[in-house]
Amino acid sequence: xxxxxxxxxxxxxxxxxxxxxxxxxxxxxxxxxxxxxxxxxxxxxxxxxxxxxxxxxxxxxxxxxxxxxxxxxxxxxxxxxxxxxxxxxxxxxx
Numbered sequence: 001x002x003x004x005x006x007x008x009x010x011x012x013x014x015x016x017x018x019x020x021x022x023x024x025x026x027x028x029x030x031x032x033x034x035x036x037x038x039x040x041x042x043x044x045x046x047x048x049x050x051x052x053x054x055x056x057x058x059x060x061x062x063x064x065x066x067x068x069x070x071x072x073x074x075x076x077x078x079x080x081x082x083x084x085x086x087x088x089x090x091x092x093x094x
């Protein structure tokens with residue numbers, strides 16, 4: 001069975017973001033995947049918690065700590081609200 005594009009994209013993204021963390025370009029924490037864990041853990045706010053170094057520009061109100069959700073789709077050109085679990089919607093900035 002072929003892997004879904006979402007899982008493939010997430011693996012490739014993880015390689016890049018881990019490299020950034022190893023070179024100290026960002027701080028990174030990976031939340032457990034509640035979808036893979038079933039009912040063992042509650043829904044998480046995102047895939048990652050990302051911390052950016054001082055001096056980063058163009059961020060919302062100078063925030064350097066943010067939630068990062070990784071999504072990919074072959075069918076959709078936009079990320080619709082229905083594609084994000086309710087536990088994650090509260091973490092989305094308006």
